Amino acid sequence: MNVPWRTRSHSIRATLARECGMTLVEVLAAILIFTFGLLSVAKLYASLMSAHISNEQITAVQTYGNRFWAVLQASPNALGCSTTAQSLSFNTADQVGGAPPGLQLLLNEIFAEKSPLGAPSVSIVLSAIGSQEGECEAKVKVAWTSQSGAARSQSFTFQVGGL
Numbered sequence: 001m002n003v004p005w006r007t008r009s010h011s012i013r014a015t016l017a018r019e020c021g022m023t024l025v026e027v028l029a030a031i032l033i034f035t036f037g038l039l040s041v042a043k044l045y046a047s048l049m050s051a052h053i054s055n056e057q058i059t060a061v062q063t064y065g066n067r068f069w070a071v072l073q074a075s076p077n078a079l080g081c082s083t084t085a086q087s088l089s090f091n092t093a094d095q096v097g098g099a100p101p102g103l104q105l106l107l108n109e110i111f112a113e114k115s116p117l118g119a120p121s122v123s124i125v126l127s128a129i130g131s132q133e134g135e136c137e138a139k140v141k142v143a144w145t146s147q148s149g150a151a152r153s154q155s156f157t158f159q160v161g162g163l
Contacts, residue, residue: 053147058154060116061142064106065156068140071102076160078102079128081136087127099126110142121145134161 071078078100079086090096093111096104103126109115110122125141138160143153 050148056116057144057146057152061144061154064110064142065140065154067106068103068156069158071106072138072158072160075102076136079126079136079138081128081130081138081161085127085129087125090124090126091122130161136160 080100088099090099090107090111093108096107096111099107107124110124115122121144123143125143126138128136128138130136136159138158140156140158141153142155143151146152
């Protein structure tokens with residue numbers, strides 16, 4: 001059967017008019033899915049920032065360890081090694097004055113307000129012991145509190161002299 005053109009187009013228009021747009025339920029479902037997506041991205045961002053800050057602190061500690069080693073290489077007697085074990089502990093910038101002169105600049109940087117380790121939560125222990133052969137074993141332990149509140153520490157051991 002041949003339907004005239006006008007009749008066919010009229011029925012197509014009527015069908016399209018009934019099917020255009022979205023229902024309120026579809027819109028609410030789309031908003032809900034979008035909200036869960038945004039919340040997931042926000043949580044991911046927060047965990048990535050925490051990891052970034054933790055990595056920055058670990059990198060800073062490694063840099064301080066390398067700089068301490070450089071000071072020891074330039075001045076092997078910076079800690080005044082003797083056959084009796086010596087230990088120095090620093091918890092605040094006010095205590096840095098009691099450090100060997102070659103290490104005071106480095107310690108002041110570690111305890112500075114803009115230090116990645118967060119000045120109030122840092123403690124440093126320097127220890128050294130010498131041997132009869134003229135060797136000196138120096139140890140540095142840097143402890144700090146991470147942004148999440150976890151206690152972190154890194155130890156370095158250096159051997160100088162006695163070649």
